[in-house]
Amino acid sequence: MGLVIILTVLLAGCEAQSDDTMIAPPPPEVDVAEVIVEPVTLWESFTGRVVAPETVDLRPRVSGYIDEVAFEEGELVKAGDLLFQIDPRPYKVREQAAHAELALANSQLQLASSEANRARTLVERQAISREEYDQRNAALLSARARVQVAQAALDTAELDLQYTRITAPISGRAGRALVTQGNLANADQTLLTTLVSVDSVHIYFDANEKSAISNQQLLANGGPSDVRITLGEEQGQQFLGYLDFVDNQLNLGTGTLQYRALLQNQQGLIRPGQFARVEMPVARLDSALMINRKAVLTDQDRRYVYVVDENNRVMTRQVDTGHPVGELLVINNGLNRGDRVIINGVQKVFATGMEVRPQLIAMRELPLNMLAAAQELSQ
Known part of the structure; x- marks a missing residue:
């Protein structure tokens, strides 16, 4: 019995000693940043399509067999470059015949002019009748008309001969040759190839009404009328264009307004038909409150952040988020200038009102090159 009492006293003493030596854990360390307040332009993103400002479906103006395809398919061509050559021989024969007809008409005109002049002299001498004089003048007028008809026929023949050389009407990129050498091309019907301009391109996109x-x-x-254009992947190369057209009415079916942006394409790398992501400015705020996206937490349809007060206690703030600005989010309601928001370490917060050890960091993350430069300066 005495042994039991001694053991009980010893165990009680050990428990008391253990309770006395327990130490509460220190407050967790978290990264906080002050709310940024600065002027900012808000942008919204839309999906667009690249379209060539000029597109030409090339068709022949005269019929004939293709003698030559004089361009490389898919290559850049300049206005005036020869693309197709139609067999010119039939048109050369017609031109020569038209020259002969014109020469004949001119000789007939010369004869009719001489006879009319002679008739004028004879009628003054009353050597011929007035009727014969009128007939010779009429013959002169008819000869002049035949010359005009022959000249028009020659002009037409020369034009047709020129049209056998099918040249590029614009500078741009040629498509594939749809008709090859030896095939018949019908005037105004046969599609030979397609040309698209490439020095600049249009980006068409539709913006919602708001x-x-x-x-x-x-x-x-x-x-600003500038827009930011990204082609290809989400992180693809970004270009700067500007708005050059806004439609005059909304589409009744979709409730959207069509915009067009102009983008320079001197190297011809951008192709019509590509999809593009267009970011357009929609508002300008003189003093926007912004925080890093990582600070915003969600609970069903509610968004909130953790704010650290002057006593280093955590408070929950419900926020109304607005437009993204890079890695930042505009906060419409819920925060004030000077508030310290937890950016890193939110998983260490278990309850509102708990104490933390805040470490102040920048709200906006620095790019890697700027971060390295800052570290060098600090050393």
């Missing part, structure tokens, strides 16, 4: 109204208000107040 965004269109905001953009129109921004433009009316002298806002």
Whole structure:
């Protein structure tokens, strides 16, 4: 019995000693950043399609057999370059015949002119009748008309001969040859190839009514007409274009307004038909409150952030988020200037009101090259 009492006393003493030596864990360390307040232009993204400003379906103006295809398919051509040659021999024969007809008509005109002049002298001497005089003048007028007809026929023959050389009407990129050497091409019917201009391209896209109204208000107040265009993948190369056309009415079926942006394409790398992502400015805020996207948490349809107060206690703030600006989000409601928001370490927060150890960092993440430069300066 005495042994039991001694053991009980010893165990109680050990438990008391263990309770006395327990130490509460320190507050968790989190990264916080102050809300950014600065002027910003808000952009919205739309899907667009690349279209060539000029597109030509090349067809012959005269019929004939193709003698030569004088271009490389898919290559750039200049206005005036020979693309197709139709057999010119039949048209050369017609031109020569027209020259002969004109020469004959001129000789007949010369004869009729001489007879008319002679008749004028004879009628003054009353050597011929007035009727014969009128007949010779009529013959002169008829000869002149025949010369005009022959000249018109020659002009037509020369044009037809020129049309056997089918040249590029615009500078651009040629498609494939749809008719090859030896095949018959019918005037105004046979499609030979297609040309598209490439020095600049148009990007057509449709903006919803709300965004269109905001953009129109921004433009009316002298806002930028520049747009950012990304081709290919989400992280593809970005280009800068500008708005050069806005449709005069909304599409009743879709409720959208069509825009067109002009993009320079001097190297010809952008092809008509490509999809493009177009970012267009829709508003300008003089003092926007922004935080890093990583700070925003979701709970069903509710968005909130953790804010650290002056006592390093965590508070929950429900926020109304707006447009993205890079890695930042515009906050419409829920935060104030000077608020410190937890960016990294939100998983360490278990309850509102708990104490944390805040480490102040920049709200906007620096690019890698700027971060390396900052580290060098700090050393």
